[in-house]
Amino acid sequence: MDEEVRLREPNRKQLILQSVDYETLIDAEHPARAIWRVLEGLDLSRFCAPIKARENGPGRDATDPRMLLGLWLYGLSEGVNSAREIERLSTAHSAYRWLCGGVSVNHHLLSDFRSGHRAALDELFSQVLGLLLDQRLISLSRVAQDGTRVRASAGAASFRRKARLKACMAAARHHLELLNAEAERDPAQGSARQRAAELRAARDYEERCQRAVARLAELDAHQAAAKNHPQRKSETRISTTDPEARVMKMADGGFRPAYNLQFATDTESRIIVGVAANNSGTDSQQLAPMLDEIERRTGALPRQHLADGGYLNFAAVERAAARGVEVFVPPRANRTYHIDPLTAQPADSAAIAAYRKRMGSAEGKRIYLERAATAETVNADLKTWRGLDRLLLRGPTKVLMLATWSALAYNLMRSIKMGWL
Numbered sequence: 001m002d003e004e005v006r007l008r009e010p011n012r013k014q015l016i017l018q019s020v021d022y023e024t025l026i027d028a029e030h031p032a033r034a035i036w037r038v039l040e041g042l043d044l045s046r047f048c049a050p051i052k053a054r055e056n057g058p059g060r061d062a063t064d065p066r067m068l069l070g071l072w073l074y075g076l077s078e079g080v081n082s083a084r085e086i087e088r089l090s091t092a093h094s095a096y097r098w099l100c101g102g103v104s105v106n107h108h109l110l111s112d113f114r115s116g117h118r119a120a121l122d123e124l125f126s127q128v129l130g131l132l133l134d135q136r137l138i139s140l141s142r143v144a145q146d147g148t149r150v151r152a153s154a155g156a157a158s159f160r161r162k163a164r165l166k167a168c169m170a171a172a173r174h175h176l177e178l179l180n181a182e183a184e185r186d187p188a189q190g191s192a193r194q195r196a197a198e199l200r201a202a203r204d205y206e207e208r209c210q211r212a213v214a215r216l217a218e219l220d221a222h223q224a225a226a227k228n229h230p231q232r233k234s235e236t237r238i239s240t241t242d243p244e245a246r247v248m249k250m251a252d253g254g255f256r257p258a259y260n261l262q263f264a265t266d267t268e269s270r271i272i273v274g275v276a277a278n279n280s281g282t283d284s285q286q287l288a289p290m291l292d293e294i295e296r297r298t299g300a301l302p303r304q305h306l307a308d309g310g311y312l313n314f315a316a317v318e319r320a321a322a323r324g325v326e327v328f329v330p331p332r333a334n335r336t337y338h339i340d341p342l343t344a345q346p347a348d349s350a351a352i353a354a355y356r357k358r359m360g361s362a363e364g365k366r367i368y369l370e371r372a373a374t375a376e377t378v379n380a381d382l383k384t385w386r387g388l389d390r391l392l393l394r395g396p397t398k399v400l401m402l403a404t405w406s407a408l409a410y411n412l413m414r415s416i417k418m419g420w421l
Contacts, residue, residue, distance in 0.1 A: 022097065022098055025097055025098045026094055026095050030095060031074065031077060031095075031416065032095040032096075032098055032099055035070055035416070036066075036070050036099065039066050039070055041421075042127055043127065044066055044124070046117075046124070047066075047069070063103060064103070067099060067100065068105070068110065070099045071086055071096060071100070072086070072110070072114060074095060074096070075387070076386050076405060076409035077386070077409050077412070078385075079384070080387060081387025081392060081406075082392065083107040083110040086107070087106055090104075114405065115393060115398050118401055122404065124408065125275070125297070125408050125411075128408065128411055128412065128415070129271070129297055129411075130298075132269070132415065132420060137269055137271070138266050138268075139268050140266060140302045142266070142268065142303065142305075142367070143264045143266055143273060143302040143304070143305055143306065144264070144307070145264045145274070145287070145305065145306065145307045146307070146376055147260050147261060147263075147286065147310075147379075148261050148382070149250055149259070149260055150383070150388060150391050151250075151256055151258055151389075151390045151391065152245035152257040152394070153241065153245075153391050153393065154245045154257040154394070155239075156256065158241040158242075158257075159239045160238065160240060161235040162213075162235060162236075165213050165216060165240065168212075169206065169212075172205050172206035172209050175202055175205075176199070176203060179198055179199055179202055180199070183195055183199070205240070208240055208241065208243060211243040212238040212239065212240050212243040213238075215244070219236050242394040242395065244279050244395055245259065246258070246259075246279045246280075248281045249281065259278070259279055259391060260279065260283070260286075262274070262286050262289075262290055263276075263378060263382070263403075263407065264290050264294055264375075265378045266302075267370045267371075270378065272378065272407040273298060274293040274294045274297065275400070275403050275404050276289060276403075277399045277400040277403050278396065279396065283307075283308075284310065284311060284312065285313065286311060287305065287313060287317075287320065288319055288320070290305075291320060291323065291325060301325055302325060303324070305320060305325050305326070305327050305328065306328045306368060306370060306374075306375070307327070307328070307329050307371065308330070308371065309331075309332065312329045312331065312332060314352055317351060317352060318351040321351035321355070322351070326355075328367055328368045330368070331356065331359055342356050342357075342359060342360030343356065381410060382407070386406040386407075386410050388402070
């Protein structure tokens with residue numbers, strides 16, 4: 001007769017007390033520890049300034065901004081850009097548990113922190129660049145700029161024409177009035193948190209409808225004032241979800257609501273030194289603003305500025321030359337008059353003639369090869385590994401913050417990997 005098998009079976013009704021040693025959750029060389037060491041050496045007082053809880057004063061203790069920074073930067077280094085996902089990982093993943101060190105977080109706290117410290121985040125990004133410049137790890141001799149269009153948090157069906165926008169705004173106001181009247185008539189109905197959430201959502205939608213109508217009026221006025229601009233055959237449409245988002249042609253050839261994110265990278269260190277965001281579908285006006293951005297963050301200008309053919313703008317090339325910056329952008333061929341774009345023309349200024357000569361030289365062509373090997377690979381890294389494949393926040397201000405968060409995470413991981421920080 002066969003003996004009955006003996007098995008270790010799960011017993012989920014038993015109670016177990018477990019001790020946790022957070023220091024043993026991750027090894028000594030784990031990236032989360034490296035990020036924490038870097039944050040310990042940075043000045044985070046700008047993040048602490050809004051905190052009202054002070055020693056010997058009333059109120060609940062605030063959550064350490066360094067911990068929240070660590071969670072977001074480590075999350076973005078792993079491609080996690082969702083507050084809800086980081087909340088889940090804070091109890092399920094060893095690295096996030098180590099960063100929390102027993103402090104609980106929720107997605108509201110994480111989301112508010114990500115979007116509520118614009119000036120502090122901007123200063124922190126510049127602070128990291130300053131450390132790398134002081135160590136002469138960034139030369140700013142040559143930078144490469146490239147843009148990438150990222151899907152906005154708005155659906156194609158949210159784009160509406162003028163009449164429909166006004167109808168949506170009227171409906172939103174009516175809905176808000178009904179909610180307010182219902183709250184006054186029966187205050188005990190539903191929970192206070194649910195009523196507050198409903199009112200907040202209704203006010204937010206009404207505000208977005210108002211911004212959409214105002215933005216449509218601005219675009220119509222701009223088009224009417226533009227000279228030699230063909231009139232549109234169809235009415236302009238604006239999104240009620242994100243009024244600043246625009247439908248753009250994406251890398252796969254399709255058209256979707258998106259923002260145009262711009263990054264400038266030091267070609268030698270491959271560190272991002274400039275970040276910008278706009279809703280323009282073209283790059284021809286983005287050279288000068290990026291030079292301003294680099295100078296604002298680093299206090300200096302690059303000696304050479306590389307970009308692809310979409311950035312070509314002779315006025316921008318001349319302004320850059322006046323600031324001591326050599327622009328490397330492929331010239332466009334003139335197929336109508338069969339003019340060699342690399343040969344100086346009689347009407348060219350000295351800056352444009354020098355630009356044509358520079359792009360036609362063997363040295364200029366060699367230098368320009370660094371653009372694709374730098375800017376495009378960095379953009380691919382941001383979209384593949386730093387959570388920038390899709391925007392989860394709305395509006396150009398918050399979109400710029402998301403781009404800055406991802407660029408900061410990239411710079412930190414690049415610097416840590418190279419042993420610079």
